[in-house]
Ligand SMILES: Nc1ncnc2c1ncn2[C@@H]1O[C@H](COP(=O)(O)OP(=O)(O)O)[C@@H](O)[C@H]1O
């Protein structure tokens with residue numbers, strides 16, 4: 001067991017950032033921690049690393065109780081922060097020298113490691129350039145590089161692809177998968193469903209400070225497989241129709257986005273005779289059914305769309 005968090009509670013004044021959070025990470029897994037902004041992902045990570053103390057509950061990391069004082073835990077973890085934390089006025093190499101030395105790596109060892117990591121991240125030809133000349137994607141890669149110089153066995157990445165181009169994003173996702181083949185355990189937070197779908201061996205869906213569902217992708221989708229998902233495009237959507245739809249007994253959830261209503265109801269039930277009269281006055285443009293994916297798991301469980309929260 002790498003992490004076991006049980007019933008963790010963390011308050012920031014009146015905000016309940018963690019509200020009975022449970023999480024388990026086993027050796028060799030890539031855990032995708034998925035949740036909208038403000039769900040508590042970063043707080044959860046900080047509690048695991050020991051940067052904050054939880055108010056109630058327990059966190060053990062490598063079977064040691066995390067109380068913020070256990071240096072041996074930090075030494076075995078790599079942490080890629082949500083904000084890029086490299087120094088703009090220094091070269092990439094100087095940044096890596098600095099961050100590597102924080103973990104007690106000696107110069108010779110560090111120089112070798114920098115070469116290896118820069119190669120893995122495709123930065124070997126730009127090592128002597130100041131970071132301020134780097135693109136967003138390169139900074140993200142360097143940020144990751146600085147966190148793995150000490151060969152951590154457990155790597156925590158907090159939204160490592162926010163604000164970068166698709167090419168760099170794919171590079172990072174492939175990189176994460178390659179780390180997993182080296183038996184490095186990974187905890188990866190994101191609010192992008194497709195990233196989590198692409199890399200995670202197990203997924204935790206988090207909302208409002210706690211886990212609302214967890215399992216493999218297949219297990220999560222199986223939970224809602226019986227449901228029907230209907231997408232109705234209208235000329236101009238409005239809140240009134242949304243509320244009327246929500247009042248139909250049997251409808252599990254409805255979300256309105258742009259001029260589309262996404263309606264979820266149990267399979268085997270036919271609700272068209274109730275839905276159509278509500279939406280027809282708005283001018284129905286298109287009706288489609290869809291196969292559920294991870295996004296729909298989130299939607300079904302919370303009634304919210306992840307992407308809208310971005
Ligand atoms: N240091 C802090 N002081 C006050 N509130 C905080 C602090 N850190 C986080 N929060 C609040 O806790 C909640 C969870 O935040 P966070 O863990 O950053 O979520 P996420 O990483 O999923 O976006 C949010 O409501 C946030 O505003």
Ligand SMILES: [Mg+2]
Pocket residue numbers: 041042043082158159
């Ligand atoms: Mg965060």
